Amino acid sequence: MAEESVKLYGVWVSPFSRRVEIALKLKGVDYEYSEEDLANKSPLLLKYNPVYKKVPTFLHNGKPLAESLVILEYIDETWTNSPLLPNNPYQTAQARFWARFIDDKCIPSLWKALWAREDQEKAVEEAKEYLQFLENEVKDKKFFGGETVGLVDIAGDFIAFWVPTIQEAVGVKILSEEEFPKLCQWSHEFANHSLVKEKLPPKDELLAFFKSRHF
Template sequence: MEHLKLLGTRGSPVNARVEIALQLKGVDYEFAQQDLQNKSDELLKYNPIHKKIPVLLHNGLPIVESLLILEYIDEIWKENALLPVDPYCRAQARFWAKFIDEMIMPATVNAFLGEGDTEKATEELQEHLKTFEKGMKTAELFKENKIKYLDIAGLFVIYWIPVLQEFAGKNVLTRDNFPEIMSWADDIFSCDVVQKNLPDKQMMFGFLRLSFPHVNPNAHRQ
């Protein structure tokens, strides 16, 4: 009998990736909410190197790093494939997911949550989004009807960036500036499983206000 347990934190984009993938596959799992200010023995035991969520325990064996967890899930449960079948398309999907995590994510954090002058990081984020949007136009990957690996990875761009930019009171990702990204977002948001796993925006503002009190004190006080 299979046992799946996810050590995660609701509200986190990397946690949402794993929950969405498991739910799209239709597999049952136990969820153990983690307090990242006071890490559990279980989290430290199963992710001793990075000490981060998400950790998926499959029959007691830990798998870490959200993108690797998605690949693992896709290899174990074959129905509703997440990665493209064609090896070249698979490589493309992995490339853009890595681009999101290694280029877009850090620039986003620096642009919207950084202390001091965030101008340079904001420009950098704009450039990365332009590169990403151009990539979308050429990669057929984004045009499939079902929610796949890259759509799940890309939720950071289409959901978390808008929340963070609203919190910081800056507009970088808009429909006028990035029409392709925003129309891709419309497709992804029409999926029920995705909708169900997006954290409440007001809850996120509350968390962000507590965690980043230096960010634009005039934005989003209500």
């Protein structure tokens, strides 16, 4: 097989570009990483992602892809070792559903609740309602798909690692062991997975980053 060219345009603090890095690490795929400044986007980022103009932007043998969940599925289909999705069609559909639920419902509500200037109590309540669905879904499994890290776990990297860090930075408690014991156990398993943790940002740097933005 000819040598493959894999490149990722990302931002170190972005859970979305970190998703792609985690998937590539789990698959053992070598890649070139380019850190972007979203206040001064590079010509190459704009060239390869002209629609959304954001990270992550993924390049495989010169062919670009955007949107992290799309990229994750492409990686899973291209490099078939260490699968991120199950073989069973129904289980695959369920995994896609929960990954999309995280993106469409959980992350926006959590972000709003963590940074709300007004009606924070209401925002926190809504975020907790969404987290309860994930608490019920993970049950007593190590990861959402069972014993190995899969698509839903990677999609949930913001919940597992970013949320606890931002909570510490801003002094708002949403994800707690008292209310979400199973989800907290999952987040610990995910963030401490030997390969995953290599691709998570340093906690002290992430904490400092968010503290600097909390006024």
